[in-house]
Amino acid sequence: MHMADAMLSPAVGATMYVASGLVAAYSINKIRKEEDFKKKIPTMGIMGAFVFATQMVNFTIPGTGSSGHLCGGLLLSSILGPFGGFLSMIGVLLIQCLFFADGGLLALGANIWNMAFYGCFIGSLIWKFIMKNGMSKTKIILASMLGSVLTLQLGAFSVTLETLASGVTQLPFGAFVLAMQPIHLAIGLVEGLITSAVLCFIYEARPEILWNGNNKIEKEARFSYKKTIAILSCLVVIIAGGFSLLASSNPDGLEWSIEKLTGNTEIESKENNVYQTAQSIQDTTTILPDYSFENSDNSLGTSVSGIVGCIITVVFLLIVGYIIKLKRKKGSYLENE
């Protein structure tokens, strides 16, 4: 995902330098306040060299002919924390750029942002969130997978935005995103697997060196199951009801395109019996046509329709879930018989 200099315009390159520079300054400031700051510096350097060297190892992906690498940012931040990991990654990227032509001098700011910032800060946020009630192997695998996938997706998306903002390619936004995101999803999954394997080994051997590994919080849920459901239900009602008031009265993207072509937001069908039959069924069964009360344009209608829609969806899902559960129970009962 290293960007070359030619992929960026000076303006975009400079902007990314400023953004990465600010994060670096903040990280330095934060790390200076840490108790073991002096001790951490050699660790940052050596861990940077370690990540650089181990990224050269190809790991065979079972069942495929391809291979993958470690996710450096996440690995570093799971040992050094986000600030130490970020500074260490800057060093790695600078070495890669100068000595191995992986990235460029102008693109360094963008590469730091795309790989170190997301890898270390977003990665560590995920890590911290998952580990807040203590560590386990499952949680490490989950955090590594989720962290790798998400940070790589964000990085790939940033590469798309930066390249398009620089105006070096004729590729439209949609095509570029489609070319970048799926391939990085696959890479992210593989990197997550490899990183989780290494971190699980560390957890088994010396868990105390993992970031937050020594601050195990007792496994006590902050909210009970019932409380969580009640809060979520309230949130759903607020979001569905409240936010639907803000729903745009303008046509959406697809409707807009149809309106431009036909002068109406809906395509009129003249001689299609199937369409007419389907429409008549829809007209008689819809509770709230076009998300509002029939023959009414007021906002209350929109709001109520949001809540009703939400309740119907939830009830429908619960019924489907209940049926599946019943079937499973029945299946296991028959198996036991």
Added chain:
Amino acid sequence: MNKIENAIKEVHNIDKLSNQERYLNKMHPLMKLLITIIYILFLTSIDKYNINTTLAMGIYLIVISIIGDLSIKNCFKRLKIVFLLLVILGLANIVLDRLVITYIGFIPITTGLISMITLILKGSFAIIASYFLIITTSIEKICSALKMIHIPNILITIFMLIYRYIIVFLKEVERIWTAYSMRSPKQKGVNFRVWGSMIGSLMLRSIDRAQIVYESMEIRGFNPNTFFVQKEKINKLSLIYFLYCILLIIVLRFVPIFDIIGNIFV
């Protein structure tokens, strides 16, 4: 594993070249760093259809290679990585930007083709310029230049430590890989069953090593806030070299040299 061997060779090679007694190696590192950054900035600011100016910017690299007695041959290996990336990106321009501007024989030359060539040239020139910087400036001198532009000590220390330990770790990884491949012949990569233990054990050793390094640095009076990087004074020759290069870059960027020469003959 060829990749690791090549990386070790590359670092050794660059280290050897940067410590040679050549004319360009004696120039002040800050001047060389600034020239390279300015060159890349001017290069990337060229319009994507302006192939003449992009080509003209290549003259700077030829001049520098002549002055410094530098070979571009070794640089071609580095270009491979970026070349592929830029070709993929550039191919989209060929497909989507199909305005024909002229014909060479029966082959149509489109704006997309021009922008693709410009993109590849820019990418290649930027890499060669960075390569020239690194083979004429040792890592200590680059750190000294970074210090002069007020890059914090912590970052410089981390950068130097990574550089110093890269070879150690690369060799260690190579040793582990050799041992592994001898026990598991005909296997391309590391099997998933040993992913964790193989790299994890090296990681644990690295952390222990970091502790030893820290202790020895502490004994030698290491203080990250007053970390000492030798600063060089900018001499007259370096200043003249800087002004000469900047002038050359400005001329190449803003004066249509190829058009002027072409007009003389056409």
